Amino acid sequence: xxxxxxxxxxxxxxxxxxxxxxxxxxxxxxxxxxxxxxxxxxxxxxxxxxxxxxxxxxxxxxxxxxxxxxxxxxxxxxxxxxxxxxxxxxxxxxxxxxxxxxxxxxxxxxxxxxxxxxxxxxxxxxxxxxxxxxxxxxxxxxxxxxxxxxxxxxxxxxxxxxxxxxxxxxxxxxxxxxxxxxxxxxxxxxxxxxxxxxxxxxxxxx
Numbered sequence: 001x002x003x004x005x006x007x008x009x010x011x012x013x014x015x016x017x018x019x020x021x022x023x024x025x026x027x028x029x030x031x032x033x034x035x036x037x038x039x040x041x042x043x044x045x046x047x048x049x050x051x052x053x054x055x056x057x058x059x060x061x062x063x064x065x066x067x068x069x070x071x072x073x074x075x076x077x078x079x080x081x082x083x084x085x086x087x088x089x090x091x092x093x094x095x096x097x098x099x100x101x102x103x104x105x106x107x108x109x110x111x112x113x114x115x116x117x118x119x120x121x122x123x124x125x126x127x128x129x130x131x132x133x134x135x136x137x138x139x140x141x142x143x144x145x146x147x148x149x150x151x152x153x154x155x156x157x158x159x160x161x162x163x164x165x166x167x168x169x170x171x172x173x174x175x176x177x178x179x180x181x182x183x184x185x186x187x188x189x190x191x192x193x194x195x196x197x198x199x200x201x202x203x204x205x206x
Contacts, residue, residue, distance in 0.1 A: 030047070
């Protein structure tokens with residue numbers, strides 16, 4: 001992590017705000033916007049939780065030998081996007097129950113045009129769509145983060161990134177990218193009355 005921090009400091013003009021909002025530990029769910037492939041690595045690298053933080057990441061990243069190695073190194077949990085991946089959710093809930101932290105991007109992907117494919121169970125590689133959302137507009141979130149929050153009772157730590165959508169293009173031009181990483185105050189825990197009808201519970205989750 002120390003080595004990767006140095007790389008990020010070299011290639012980015014990184015500002016981090018909101019350190020005072022960080023709790024000492026878990027259980028905790030970390031969320032953030034997903035304008036590029038770089039937000040989760042930045043959080044895994046700079047948040048001071050080490051191996052107590054796992055991240056839910058697309059299982060198709062394991063196609064790359066390098067990324068597969070990093071998934072093991074960083075204790076990342078592969079998840080089948082767009083499908084009810086019960087094994088990944090079970091591991092995440094166990095991880096939270098043990099007082100640890102789970103990270104997840106509620107938007108579920110960088111490129112909204114890929115959603116229909118992932119919902120059909122198709123695994124997409126890194127090069128099957130854009131790795132940056134250049135308009136930097138939030139997508140409608142998927143319910144996975146809310147589901148974990150309600151099921152586990154763990155509070156949520158929100159983070160936001162500004163400028164991360166420009167990292168890939170600037171790297172190709174050997175330019176440093178200004179990026180702000182903002183850590184917000186913890187909120188929750190979130191609850192939904194279990195006696196409500198299933199359709200209403202799902203509406204509240206969404």
